[in-house]
Amino acid sequence: MKKNLVFLAVAAIGFAGCNGGFKKSDGGLLYNIVDDKSGTNITNNDFVSANVIAKTDADSVLFSTYDTGHPAFLTIPAKLQSKGDIYSAMMLLSEGDSAEVKVNADSLFKKGMPKPPGFKGKFVIYEIKINKVISKGKLSDQVFGGRIQDYFKTEAAKMKAAEPGKIQKYIADHKINATKSDSGLYYQITKQGSGALPAKGDTVVVNYTGRFVTNGKVFETSDKAVAQKEKVFNPMAPYKPIHIPVGINAVIKGWDQGLMMLNKGAQATLVIPSNLAYGEQGFQAIGPYTPLAFDVEVIDIIHPNPNAPKPVMPQLPGQPSAK
Secondary structure, three states, X not given: OOOOOOHHHHOOXXXXXXXXXXXXXXXXXXXXXXXXOOOOOOOOOOEEEEEEEEEEOOOOEEEEHHHHOOOEXXXXXXXXXXXXXXXXXXXXXXXXXXXXXXXXHHHHHHOOOOOOOOOOOOEEEEEEEEEEEEOOOOOOHHHHHHHHHHHHHHHHHHHHHHHHHHHHHHHHHOOOOOEEOOOOOEEEEEEOOEOOOOOOOOEEEEEXXXXXXXXXXXXXXXXXXXXXXXXXXXXXXXXXXXXXXXOOOXXXXXXXXXXXXXXXXXXXXXXXXXHHOOOOOOEOOEOOOOOEEEEEEEEEEEOOOOOOOOOOOOOOOOOOEOO
């Protein structure tokens, strides 16, 4: 879940370069409208929900809202910083439209955007699909905000209703012989360990790989080989087992419950519904009502030493925090 290229961060960055098939706007913006629906174009102060894929010109995906399970939400500024920024691209579109926007990679990364590890290519191409537009117009801030909140509630209800089906599809597609706990956690112990199970307050040393249930893509892992294979490798990541104190609500409920069923050497797959993960609020790139899947391996179980300092939890973006 490393934010290699977060869509909203490029809002104020201009576009440069040229490529066949793309048009150039007055501000030098390169764009290609793929679907053009009838409707009023997006304008200043409008609220927009959009799905976005960022990829290289070699078609290697850098970031996708489809992976995270929820779109990007933003409000068009009252005044644009540049005629060629990302908001300018959206103001060429209306609800239901889709477009490709091309960014010169050198220009993009020189203006403060971190370059993704292993990036190759001349351009970053954004595929934008406008899902919903709520026009500000002459609405008061209170009425405008209320309409946005109503939209969020409607979308959250849809995601909540779709969650059980996503879980069952993932289990079936990956041939997981899952057992469902009383709390709703789905798990399969794929390798039995040895020794006693961890007790409350023990620290479990674990390797893990987290996947989005929507498509099975890896969003975080402690295993370097997996990161390289799944093309999510980050040279800044430590890639080593993490230490998780269990039974004290230090992590999400699905992890707490799952790890306490595993002894040293055990391996398991945990499919965690959102009520045992990040719930209706979500967390960073994880949207509301998002179920997650983890492959875990218990490397060791450390019993607490009352005289030892408390372990410092690694702040990995993909680590399942309880907060």
